[in-house]
Amino acid sequence: MYESLTRAVNKINSYRKTKISNRNFLVFAAVVVGILSGLAAALLKSLTHHIEDFLQTGFHWQYKYYLYLLFPFIGILLSVLYVRRFIVKGKFETGLTPLLRSISGRSSRVEFHNIYSQIITAAVTVGFGGSTGLEAPVVTSGSSIGSNLGRFLGLSYREVTLLLACGAAGAIAGAFNSPIAGIVFAIEILLPEFTIPVFIPLLLASATASVVARLFYSEQLFYIVSQGWETKALIWYVILACLIGLFSIYFIKANQAVKSFFYRIKSPYRRVVVGGLALGALVFLFPTLYGEGYVTIKNLLLGDYNSVINNSIFSSYNEFPAVLLLFTLLTVFAKSIATLVTLGAGGNGGTFAPSLIIGGLLGFTLAYTINLTGLAHVNVGNFIVAGMAAALGSIMHAPLTGIFLIAEITGGYILMVPLMITTAISYLISRSYQKHSIYAKPLADAGELMSHEDKDTTVLRMMKLKYLIEKDFSAVEPQEQVRSRLSGLFKSRHNIYPVLTEERVFLGLVYAEDLFQQVLKNNAEQPVIFSELMQPAPQVLAPDTELQAVLAGMENEQAWLLPVVDSRGVFLGFVSKTAIFNKYRALLARQADYLA
Known part of the structure; x- marks a missing residue:
């Protein structure tokens, strides 16, 4: 079933790419996201207010008002029970922090269940008296609509992020009947560097959501009587x-x-x-x-x-x-x-x-x-x-x-x-x-x-050393004779070799230059073992070392490679400037794609 659906989606995508430009298709997708996020906002408001009205006016009991002490407790309990009972495989998170994390490090992926689980849990929480707002849940719901629609259609990271922001803008516009505020919110909170290409989809999503939600709630939230200010x-x-x-x-x-x-x-x-x-x-x-x-x-x-x-x-x-x-x-x-x-x-x-x-x-x-x-x-x-x-x-x-x-x-x-x-x-x-x-x-x-005030620091902090460790190095043991390994070591693409015990505990380094000097001496009467050529590493890194500290250490020691060991001293591999710079360029390109 899933494979058939995937093939059908791929065929649709192939067809629309030949018939519709990507920019025009994003406009169409933004309108769809706007409609759905507007419906989500209207549904959440309606459900919450129905619960409130029932508890306050529709529910009659002689001692009803004593229950007002317990209503908030009941609402929170129902929310927790729902999450623990029905969200087993996924992860349930509240607030806007998870959305920012999704954009920065999760390829703008928002789990599908957020479309409905945010509405259900927020409605029972606030409807039973929880002293909080509905906006963050409906923003997450709208963002999940945009994210999942984008990924379902096989769009790129930049395009999925844009639809996610469209869902957030539509949610704010629908919740408050305020399309301009929806656009500004998406740009200010989720898309901190504004570019012109994102404006039209945001505008259409926000306006569409506002119209859809207005079909259910046409009343202005607040009224102010003012003759101006002095x-x-x-x-x-x-x-x-x-x-x-x-x-x-x-x-x-x-x-x-x-x-x-x-x-x-x-x-x-x-x-x-x-x-x-x-x-x-x-x-x-x-x-x-x-x-x-x-x-x-x-x-x-x-x-x-x-x-x-x-x-x-x-x-x-x-x-x-x-x-x-x-x-x-x-x-x-x-x-x-x-x-x-x-x-x-x-x-x-x-x-x-x-x-x-x-x-x-x-x-x-x-x-x-x-x-x-x-x-x-x-x-x-x-x-x-x-x-x-x-x-x-x-x-x-x-x-x-x-x-x-x-x-x-x-x-x-x-x-x-x-x-x-x-x-x-x-x-x-x-x-x-x-x-x-x-x-x-x-x-x-x-x-x-993802900060744009200090891109270098931001990108480096997004990178993790443990994912950059290179393990394709030829290791030697301290008591091994050098000449027994020369042929294999000279074929290696690296010019540095870690010296390890049988338990792979790191002892030091042997450099290719020292091996060449040993070959030139060609003194067979006095065989040399690797421990005699071993030198201490300029610096030994832990796998959780921050990349800024790694680069600073490389700069101070004038080293291109540094060994990485765990808490027991076991050798994990090397990290190189080349690997760091390649990952750095890849993340910069991803940020540029996000802002394009």
């Missing part, structure tokens, strides 16, 4: 930007701490219990943490400032502005912890939506405080919108995505200048603390990130 308020936007920039640093540190905490818990079910119950307690104290949390921001933009504290156990104090401000500020910190706990416990989601909620609440807190104290009078809605853009840009290190996404989903293009100022400043503050985003940092630490 120049005298710019200083307050700068202050907001600084606050959000500092908060993004806190979020980065909290992300590392929470991840480390859950990493130490080995049992996945114990993680579910610890995280699920902690999340339930947070949602009980701060009801706005339930699910994505967009409803709260929508109400704030409509002027319902008490919506933050309403439905909580502190709702009776909503008449006191100071209590409202304190509760909102606590909600901001609680939202960040709740999001990280949801993900650490095994739920599926991302930090996209939480970033928007956090930024919006911080913008509201500052603007409401300014108006309350009489320091000035500012438009609260403007600051909520600016805070959302700034938080997204600084936490995700995607300032352009933050600006265009917020401008599109709020209809607030009139606020472009405040959006740009707050986002740029907060992003610079965040980047001054950590160069890479929370998604890219794990790859950067592992040397797997």
